[in-house]
Amino acid sequence: MLFKRIPIICPHCRGELEQPAENEILCRGCARRFRVTLGIPDLRVGPDPYIGFEDEYAKVSKLVEAYPDLEFESFVDYYYVNTSVVPPQHAALYKRSLMAGVARARAWLGAWEEASSTDLAMQLEGNALVEIGCGTAPLLEAAEKYSPRAGVDIALRWLVVAKKRLQQAGLDLPLICACAEALPFPPNTFDCAVADSAVEHFTDQPKALDQILRVLKDNGRIFVATPNCFSLGPDPQTGIWAGSLLPESWTAALVRRQGGIPPKRRLLSAGELERRLTGAGFQEIHIYAPGIAGEQRAHFSWAMRAVIGLYDIARQLPGLRVLVRLVGPLLHAVARRRTPKPVISVDALKMK
Numbered sequence: 001m002l003f004k005r006i007p008i009i010c011p012h013c014r015g016e017l018e019q020p021a022e023n024e025i026l027c028r029g030c031a032r033r034f035r036v037t038l039g040i041p042d043l044r045v046g047p048d049p050y051i052g053f054e055d056e057y058a059k060v061s062k063l064v065e066a067y068p069d070l071e072f073e074s075f076v077d078y079y080y081v082n083t084s085v086v087p088p089q090h091a092a093l094y095k096r097s098l099m100a101g102v103a104r105a106r107a108w109l110g111a112w113e114e115a116s117s118t119d120l121a122m123q124l125e126g127n128a129l130v131e132i133g134c135g136t137a138p139l140l141e142a143a144e145k146y147s148p149r150a151g152v153d154i155a156l157r158w159l160v161v162a163k164k165r166l167q168q169a170g171l172d173l174p175l176i177c178a179c180a181e182a183l184p185f186p187p188n189t190f191d192c193a194v195a196d197s198a199v200e201h202f203t204d205q206p207k208a209l210d211q212i213l214r215v216l217k218d219n220g221r222i223f224v225a226t227p228n229c230f231s232l233g234p235d236p237q238t239g240i241w242a243g244s245l246l247p248e249s250w251t252a253a254l255v256r257r258q259g260g261i262p263p264k265r266r267l268l269s270a271g272e273l274e275r276r277l278t279g280a281g282f283q284e285i286h287i288y289a290p291g292i293a294g295e296q297r298a299h300f301s302w303a304m305r306a307v308i309g310l311y312d313i314a315r316q317l318p319g320l321r322v323l324v325r326l327v328g329p330l331l332h333a334v335a336r337r338r339t340p341k342p343v344i345s346v347d348a349l350k351m352k
Contacts, residue, residue, distance in 0.1 A: 003174040005148040011043050011182040040159050042177040043184040048154050049264045056156055059083040063160045072168045079161055087259035093239050101138025109143060112223040115286050116334040127191035132180050133198025137162035141169045150174040180208035185215045196225045200265040209280035216337040224333040229267035233329035237263045270331055282335035289315050289328040
């Protein structure tokens with residue numbers, strides 16, 4: 001069965017989809033067929049930049065086999081041991097982030113909502129939310145007051161892990177494997193879109209933001225979290241201090257020396273992020289340096305917790321706030337989709 005409360009369409013021709021079999025979806029318009037794994041439709045128009053379709057499905061088959069027997073944390077360990085090629089130190093870094101994900105997402109949702117409006121009636125409570133680049137879906141678990149909600153990611157293997165997280169939380173939410181540049185939703189579907197640590201990975205950032213704007217309703221909002229390209233802190237993907245300031249070739253060499261895979265991304269500054277959102281047609285843009293949730297800090301070493309404490313103090317001091325926004329580790333943005341009012345000509349006014 002296709003999702004009842006979240007309509008999906010063909011990402012190629014935007015035709016109507018039907019599900020003739022449990023493991024297959026068919027487009028009535030262009031007759032393309034799409035695979036379904038554990039209830040997750042694969043509606044991608046292109047592969048994950050890190051891995052081809054068939055290689056990924058080989059990894060996914062291992063995850064599907066182990067899926068019934070493991071709890072979420074054990075499943076994450078299984079993922080890194082059996083299907084990932086990152087070095088152990090990177091796996092430990094990523095796992096720490098995954099386990100702290102729900103606490104971080106819950107805190108960030110509150111901050112985004114507060115930053116987007118002072119009117120509590122406009123917090124979009126109870127309305128449709130989509131997360132683009134949902135990863136293992138901590139935000140979907142945290143966003144209890146949004147309904148319906150759905151997650152999209154280009155990595156099918158991560159969505160299988162996400163399904164395990166949601167299952168353990170007692171949630172049955174739509175997960176769709178798709179490209180941000182070709183979202184498989186009709187226009188005006190969602191009240192809120194979230195891109196948490198995703199914009200930097202979009203293959204075509206302007207096109208992806210155009211797609212997000214398309215699927216949002218009028219007055220719908222976008223919430224963004226992305227690493228700052230001028231950050232002096234540890235790179236969230238590589239762990240290298242001030243890593244985002246290094247030339248791309250240097251970062252790649254350091255990551256390869258550690259046994260990892262160089263990240264494929266385009267980091268943005270605060271100014272570039274604002275220009276990207278403006279270019280897509282978003283309005284009422286607010287960009288700021290976020291706080292770090294207390295529950296999230298518990299997953300860091302005492303030294304890192306001390307650094308975070310200093311960061312939080314600087315973030316709240318008027319004299320340092322601009323500097324933190326410039327070189328802080330993360331950027332948050334909130335913006336709104338506004339439909340331009342129709343222009344009424346002078347002749348039309350005379351006819352009234």
